[in-house]
Amino acid sequence: MxxxxxxxxxxxxxxxxxxxxxxxxxxxxxxxxxxxxxxxxxxxxxxxxxxxxxxxxxxxxxxxxxFPEWTGGIAPPAGVTLHLQVDDPDAWWQRALDAGAVVRLPLDNQFWGDRYGQVDDPYGFTWSIGAPVKE
Structure with missing residues (x-):
């Protein structure tokens, strides 16, 4: 490493x-x-x-x-989503749930043409997973 x-x-x-x-x-x-x-x-x-x-x-x-001794302590994360544009959103979604992610916005075909959903990880961060809907 x-x-x-x-x-x-x-x-x-x-x-x-x-x-x-x-x-x-x-x-x-x-x-x-x-x-x-x-x-x-x-x-x-x-x-x-x-x-x-x-x-x-x-x-x-x-x-x-x-490092609270330097930062004074940080607030819980808010207002940011980390996006993963992937080849197979259903597989990525299931792997995240199996690892312990919690659904924020269910994975579904969205009006803008992507299969998209959001999960929260156990550390307070929000992740979105998506890909264009396959016809």
Whole structure:
């Protein structure tokens, strides 16, 4: 994992996970979204995660534990949805549910032409899964 290069451009989500659960979140993202772990660096305390780098569906995702001594503590996530445009939304959807995601908006064919739904992960983040409806 050491020496992996980071993103070269675009926008990369960087999640701060509350309550020291970033390591758990990585395990969940591996199970739910077939994430590949590229790097993991612990903080000096040897417990909390200072930085991790994942590849999810071809896109980069970075995350870390909260450090309340520096941030004052963070609020629960709100107002952001991480979208996965995938080849088979039904399979991705079921894998996320099997891993422990909770339905926010059921997966269905939407008026704009996508098969689309939203789930919440156990760490407070909302994910959408979608693809064009196959005729």
């Amino acid at each position: 050491a020496g992996q290069e980071g993103p070269k451009g675009g926008v990369t989500a960087h999640l701060t996970v509350r309550e020291g659960k970033a390591g758990e979140a990585i395990a969940f993202y591996k199970a739910a979204f077939a994430a590949e772990e590229l790097a993991r660096h612990l903080a000096e305390d040897g417990k909390r995660l200072m930085h991790a780098h994942l590849l999810v569906n071809g896109g980069h995702l970075m995350l870390n534990d909260d």
